[in-house]
Structures are given as structure tokens and as C-alpha cells.
Amino acid sequence: MTSIISSRETRDTDSGDLLVWILAWSELVAFGALLTAFVVASALQPETFAAGKARLHHTLPVVNTIVLLASGWFAARAAEQSAVSGRRLMLLLAALGGVVFAGLKCLEYVFEGASLLSGDPFSQLYLLITGFHLTHVAFGSMILVLVAVFPTRENIHLITTLWHVIDIVWLVMFPVIYLL
Incomplete structure (x- = not known):
């Protein structure tokens, strides 16, 4: 009986892993095209x-x-917590980081102001890429809060993996847009 349950859990996790990787790679391809x-x-x-x-x-x-x-560090810690309360706290702190990120990005848009509305190719691509990323951060933050309500290992695995993809995208975007 134990082997049947174990086999079933493995199958459920494997199908969840496929979804995670499909989502992760689709995000990387989309942002890769934009950055290219x-x-x-x-x-x-x-x-x-x-x-x-x-x-x-x-x-x-x-x-x-x-x-x-x-x-992202808080999200990773959520996956390591054994107590449900610890998972919830780490997920909520990760979500709070996303909200702070979104607020700072909006503040940056305010500071840039009219210069971003000039219509030149730089401004258009800058707003498209950073706005697309901002949308992902905002949506991901909401999902982190939702998963904090239902903090199963599978839910945490899914959202933290996607949250790390959002981190990776930003770590590539930042030097391409701001430094190079």
C-alpha cells in the first residue's frame, strides 16, 4: 500500500515539475526575445x-x-521550513519584497516622467520590458500570498521556482538595460 501511495505522489510531483519547467522556459524565451x-x-x-x-x-x-x-531568499527559505507557520511567514515576506519592488519600480517611472513618453525606441522598449517584468512581479506577489494560504510543498515548489525565474530575468535585464 505504501508503494502505491509513494508511486502516486511521485507521479503528481512529476506532472507538477513539467508544468513548472514549461512555465519557466516560456518566461525565459519571452524575456530573451525582448532583451534580444x-x-x-x-x-x-x-x-x-x-x-x-x-x-x-x-x-x-x-x-x-x-x-x-x-x-527570492525568503521564497527559498519557505521551501525549507518544516512548520506551516514558517512557510507562511517566508512566503509573505517574499511577497512583501515583490510589493516593495513594484512600488520602487513605479517610483522610478515617476522620476523618469516625460522622458519615457518621448516615443523613441529606447523608451518604448524600456517601458515594454520593465513593465512586462513589473507585471510578473506583481502577479507573482499575489500568487505568493495565495500559496501562503495553502502552503503545500507542491504549491511552494511551483511558485518559488517561478519566483526565481523572475529573479534571473531581472539579473539579466539590469545590466543590459542600465549598465551596458
Whole structure:
């Protein structure tokens, strides 16, 4: 009887893993295409992109990088917790990091103001890529809160894996958009 239950649990986890990897790879492909477009456009219009990058503030994105990495750390800790209360706390702290990230990103948009509405290719791609990422962070934060209500190992595994993909995307976006 134990082997039947164990086999069933393995099957359930395996099917969940397939979903996780499909979602993770689809996210990486989508952001990879966007960042490739950004790099190609910056090579085709170096003056426009240099001027656009010069307008950006760099302090908030650095702080946001730290916030998102801390949030990812809390998400990873949620997966390690044996007590349900510990899982919930870590998931909620990860979600809070996502909310702080979103707030800081919106503040950055306010600081950039009219310069982002200029319609040049840099501003358009910047808003598209960072806005798409911001949407993922906001949605992921909501899912983290939902999983905190139902903190099964499978739910935690799914959301923390996707949350780390969001981290990875930002860690590639940050130097491409702000530093290169």
C-alpha cells in the first residue's frame, strides 16, 4: 500500500515539475526575445540608446535588485521550513519584497516622467520590458500570498521556482538595460 501511495505522489510531483519547467522556459524565451530586441535596437541606434540610458536613474534599480534577491531568499527559505507557520511567514515576506519592488519600480517611472513618453525606441522598449517584468512581479506577489494560504510543498515548489525565474530575468535585464 505504501508503494502505491509513494508511486502516486511521485507521479503528481512529476506532472507538477513539467508544468513548472514549461512555465519557466516560456518566461525565459519571452524575456530573451525582448532583451534580444533591445540589444539589436541599441546596436542599430547607439546614440538614441546612449541618450536614453543617460536619462535613467541608477539608484532605485540597484535597490530593487537587492530587494528582489532578498525576496527570492525568503521564497527559498519557505521551501525549507518544516512548520506551516514558517512557510507562511517566508512566503509573505517574499511577497512583501515583490510589493516593495513594484512600488520602487513605479517610483522610478515617476522620476523618469516625460522622458519615457518621448516615443523613441529606447523608451518604448524600456517601458515594454520593465513593465512586462513589473507585471510578473506583481502577479507573482499575489500568487505568493495565495500559496501562503495553502502552503503545500507542491504549491511552494511551483511558485518559488517561478519566483526565481523572475529573479534571473531581472539579473539579466539590469545590466543590459542600465549598465551596458
